[in-house]
Amino acid sequence: MPTIIERIAAAEADAEALKHNAQETARMMTAAAEDDAAASLRIAREEAKAGLAYAASLAEKEAEEEAERLLGAAVVKADKLVDEARANLSAASGIILDHILNNL
Numbered sequence: 001m002p003t004i005i006e007r008i009a010a011a012e013a014d015a016e017a018l019k020h021n022a023q024e025t026a027r028m029m030t031a032a033a034e035d036d037a038a039a040s041l042r043i044a045r046e047e048a049k050a051g052l053a054y055a056a057s058l059a060e061k062e063a064e065e066e067a068e069r070l071l072g073a074a075v076v077k078a079d080k081l082v083d084e085a086r087a088n089l090s091a092a093s094g095i096i097l098d099h100i101l102n103n104l
Contacts, residue, residue, distance in 0.1 A: 002010065
């Protein structure tokens with residue numbers, strides 16, 4: 001049967017081994033948590049990049065649609081201006097012709 005001193009020494013050795021195991025476990029868990037955090041950060045960055053690319057794509061599409069709408073409105077306005085110019089030219093031609101005929 002071990003003596004009290006031997007039991008105390010064995011208990012101290014067991015406690016030291018448990019302490020060492022706990023420290024090693026804590027280091028491993030810390031390293032794993034850091035790796036997980038780094039992986040999560042990489043994933044979040046990639047998702048943010050994808051989100052920004054998608055948002056840019058939507059913005060580009062909306063800008064193209066707005067440009068097409070503005071171009072359509074400009075064409076309609078130009079058509080009206082051409083029609084007005086034709087009407088004014090016709091009226092001016094009529095006035096000039098009347099003036100010529102009246103001065104003959």
